[in-house]
Amino acid sequence: MMATKRAYYAGVRFAPYDLVKEFVFALAAVTVLVIVLAALLSSPDVPSLTIKTVATQTPQNYVQLELDSLDGNGDVAGYGPPYNHQSGSVQYIGPVSVQNLFGVHIPVNPARDYVLGPLEQTRRSDPALAAALQTFRTAPATTQSKWEAAYNSALLKAKQQGSKLTIPSCSCGPVTLMMSRLLALGQSGAMDGLLLTSRHFYQTDYTRPLLFMNYTDAMANKATKYNLLGSTWGVMNETGNYPGQAWLWLYTLLYQIPPYTTAWAANTDALAILTVTILSLLLLLLPWIPGLNRLPRIIPVYRLIWRHHYRTGGNG
Amino acid sequence: MSWTSSLQRKLSEGLPYDQLLPDEQPAYVHSYVYLFGVATIGSFVLLVVTGVILAAFGPQWWHGAAVGHFFNSLHFWAAQAFFFFMVVHLWTAFFQGAWRDGRGLTWVSGVVTFLVSIVTAFTGYVSQQNFDSQWIATQGKDAMNSVGVGAFFNVLNFGQMYGFHVFIMPVVVAGLMGVHLTLVRLRGVVRPYDLPGPSKRRVSEVA
Numbered sequence: 001m002m003a004t005k006r007a008y009y010a011g012v013r014f015a016p017y018d019l020v021k022e023f024v025f026a027l028a029a030v031t032v033l034v035i036v037l038a039a040l041l042s043s044p045d046v047p048s049l050t051i052k053t054v055a056t057q058t059p060q061n062y063v064q065l066e067l068d069s070l071d072g073n074g075d076v077a078g079y080g081p082p083y084n085h086q087s088g089s090v091q092y093i094g095p096v097s098v099q100n101l102f103g104v105h106i107p108v109n110p111a112r113d114y115v116l117g118p119l120e121q122t123r124r125s126d127p128a129l130a131a132a133l134q135t136f137r138t139a140p141a142t143t144q145s146k147w148e149a150a151y152n153s154a155l156l157k158a159k160q161q162g163s164k165l166t167i168p169s170c171s172c173g174p175v176t177l178m179m180s181r182l183l184a185l186g187q188s189g190a191m192d193g194l195l196l197t198s199r200h201f202y203q204t205d206y207t208r209p210l211l212f213m214n215y216t217d218a219m220a221n222k223a224t225k226y227n228l229l230g231s232t233w234g235v236m237n238e239t240g241n242y243p244g245q246a247w248l249w250l251y252t253l254l255y256q257i258p259p260y261t262t263a264w265a266a267n268t269d270a271l272a273i274l275t276v277t278i279l280s281l282l283l284l285l286l287p288w289i290p291g292l293n294r295l296p297r298i299i300p301v302y303r304l305i306w307r308h309h310y311r312t313g314g315n316g
Numbered sequence: 317m318s319w320t321s322s323l324q325r326k327l328s329e330g331l332p333y334d335q336l337l338p339d340e341q342p343a344y345v346h347s348y349v350y351l352f353g354v355a356t357i358g359s360f361v362l363l364v365v366t367g368v369i370l371a372a373f374g375p376q377w378w379h380g381a382a383v384g385h386f387f388n389s390l391h392f393w394a395a396q397a398f399f400f401f402m403v404v405h406l407w408t409a410f411f412q413g414a415w416r417d418g419r420g421l422t423w424v425s426g427v428v429t430f431l432v433s434i435v436t437a438f439t440g441y442v443s444q445q446n447f448d449s450q451w452i453a454t455q456g457k458d459a460m461n462s463v464g465v466g467a468f469f470n471v472l473n474f475g476q477m478y479g480f481h482v483f484i485m486p487v488v489v490a491g492l493m494g495v496h497l498t499l500v501r502l503r504g505v506v507r508p509y510d511l512p513g514p515s516k517r518r519v520s521e522v523a
Contacts, residue, residue, distance in 0.1 A: 005335075005504055008417065009342060012507065017341035026351060027358035030397055034362055037396075038389035045379060045388070046447040082467040091462040102464035204475025211472065214454040228451050235455060238441075238448045242392075245441065247399045247434055269462035284427045287415035297509055301411035306508040309344035 046226070046239040051195065051209060054218040055186025059165040060158055061217040066182045067155065069110035070175075071148040075215045076110045083108040083211070091270040098270070106207055113208050118185060118194040119178060129181050132174035139173070147173040163187060230255050251276045336501045344508050349412075352405035353500075359398035360493065364486060366391040371482045375445045388444075395437055402430055414506050422503055425496040432492060436485035442471050443478045453477075 055062040068074030078088030082105040090099050116133070123130040136144060154170035165183060167176065185191045195209040213219050220229075228234040236252045238244040254260045254272040264271050287293055296302060303310060369387050370378050377384035406426065409415075415423035442453040453471045460466035470476055 005502075008507070009504065013343040014340045015343045015346075016339060017345065018339070019337060022351070023354055023357065026354040027361055030355055030358040030394075030401075031362060034359075034390055034393045034397055037393040038386060041389070041393070042385070043389035043392035044446075044448060045385065045444070048445060048447050048450050081464075082461060082470075089458065089461070093463075098464040099462055099466075102467040105467040106470055204478075205470075205473045207470060207472040210450060210454055213450065214457075219450070219454070222447065223451050226447075230455065235452070238452075243396055245434075245437060246396075247403065247437070267462070269459040273459055273463050280427075280431055284424055284431075286410075287420040287423050293413070293415070296411050296413040299411065302413070302509050305347050305349050305408060305412060306344055308346045309508050 041242075044238050044240040044242050049213060049219055049222060050189065051186050051191045051213065052189040054213060054216045055183060055191065056163045058160075058217045058221075059163055059183055059187070060155065060160045062186055063158075063165060063179050063183055064155055065212065065215060066115055066179060066186075067148065067152060067175075069114040069212075070116075070178075071145065071152070072111065074110055076108060076114075076211050079108075082106045091267040093267065093270050093274055108208060108211060114195065114212055115178070115182065118191060119181060121194060122181070122185065122190070126181065128177060132177040135174040136178065143173070147171075147175040151175045151179065250279065331498070331502070336498065338501070342505060342507070345505055349404075349408040350505075352401050352408060355401040356398060356405055357493065357497075359394055359401055360489070362394040363391065363398055364490075366394055367482065367486070379445065395440065399433070399437070402433065406430060412506060413509065416506050417503075419499075419503050419506055422496065422499040425492060425499055429489060429492040429496055432485065432488055436481065436489055438471075439477045439481035439485055443474065443481045445474070 051062075065074060069077065072078075075088065076083065078086045080086045080088055080090040081099050081103055084107065085104060090097050119129060119133055123133055136147075139147075150170045151167075151172040154168050154172065157168050159166045167179075170176065182191070185194065192209065195212060196203040196206070223229055223234065226237075226239040228237050228239070233249075233252050233256065235255065236245045236248040251272060254275060255268060260268050260272060282289065282292070366387055370384075370391055373381075373384060373387075378388040379385070409423065409426065438452075438456065442449050442456065456471050457466055460469055460471055
């Protein structure tokens with residue numbers, strides 16, 4: 001035993017202690033516990049949502065998102081860094097936006113990525129679509145906007161019966177055909193593949209399809225069904241009656257209380273993370289914070305932990 | 317001067333094996349609360365074993381095959397056990413004032429392990445490839461983006477998150493746990509608080 005340690009333990013009685021046996025027994029006990037829990041309770045595994053499901057179950061909402069992507073009015077188009085240079089989802093801590101400071105690192109162009117790109121990939125086998133795309137691309141921006149606005153008005157009056165969507169006739173130029181083809185691509189399942197981002201054979205990056213689905217009614221409806229919304233402690237919940245990420249309770253709590261839900265609502269994420277970071281630093285530096293480092297001395301839980309020691313007068 | 321000899325001497329002086337693996341402990345180490353630390357290590361071992369098996373067979377296996385789903389359940393409950401034991405260990409260390417008498421770094425290494433484990437679990441949740449992954453990733457991205465982290469830690473990128481979860485984060489957690497355990501063994505277990513009394517104020521309150 002090192003000299004400093006020997007001095008520290010001067011007068012302390014030592015007893016045999018088998019650390020290896022303790023570890024083996026603990027591992028065995030935890031293994032049995034986990035096997036029993038897994039066998040009895042299984043684990044959550046609700047199938048993922050697909051673009052095909054979105055387009056089939058909520059065709060009007062799907063087409064609306066495609067149109068918003070084309071005319072630049074969608075949530076993704078207006079998000080801001082790291083996807084683009086807009087400001088719709090940019091958050092601030094006081095006067096500073098760290099989000100803006102880091103800039104655009106994962107560029108997403110909704111008109112290109114969600115509309116024109118997928119249509120371009122299918123135009124060769126579809127002469128009518130090729131002509132419509134040509135007409136759209138060569139039209140002046142003001143004309144494009146007029147078609148998009150007309151289609152937007154028509155879409156609001158559309159009738160949805162199951163997966164079928166009937167749009168009233170309108171002076172929408174090529175946009176009508178483009179949206180019709182996008183709906184067909186979505187409902188066939190082709191769009192799930194077309195939105196994958198790498199443009200290589202192997203796919204591992206789901207940024208674009210997930211960003212698209214993020215703002216669909218189908219995703220919100222499914223999340224509501226499983227009580228996953230932020231207002232219902234959703235960040236730490238998971239599907240089914242499972243414990244979820246219970247360790248995020250403090251962070252999730254902030255999303256339920258003022259001022260995070262009121263005055264700070266526009267910057268909730270940034271301020272919640274800042275708060276949790278400060279609290280984490282307090283926990284980390286607890287040994288050196290006067291007052292806080294004496295708390296356990298004041299709260300007599302230690303008497304319970306070391307009750308045998310105290311009962312035996314310091315000899316046990 | 318031989319670097320090897322120098323390292324050998326420093327290791328033998330700084331990390332004597334009888335300190336790293338002692339066969340006796342102070343008699344006051346006589347409480348069930350001391351078991352939560354070792355239960356956390358046991359859970360971590362289970363997480364690694366089940367995680368390696370899941371990674372070896374891949375996502376289609378853990379979603380499509382009954383055995384695969386069972387191993388997914390083992391991994392899931394091992395994670396729950398890991399956090400349960402670690403949080404109880406953290407609280408009991410707090411109530412013991414375990415940072416006293418020069419054990420500040422031991423406390424810091426434990427808290428950092430806890431915080432890094434939270435990130436590790438998060439990367440696991442978004443790597444499952446089910447609806448939970450989709451929802452947690454799409455909701456979590458706003459928090460990451462709001463503080464700039466999303467620019468290089470893209471929770472919507474399965475490949476990146478999976479790499480973090482199956483290699484980078486476990487290695488970091490294992491390393492931190494190693495540091496924590498080494499400090500625990502080298503510094504020894506903190507002495508109990510003296511009960512209030514004029515002649516018994518021996519143990520300092522600060523690290």
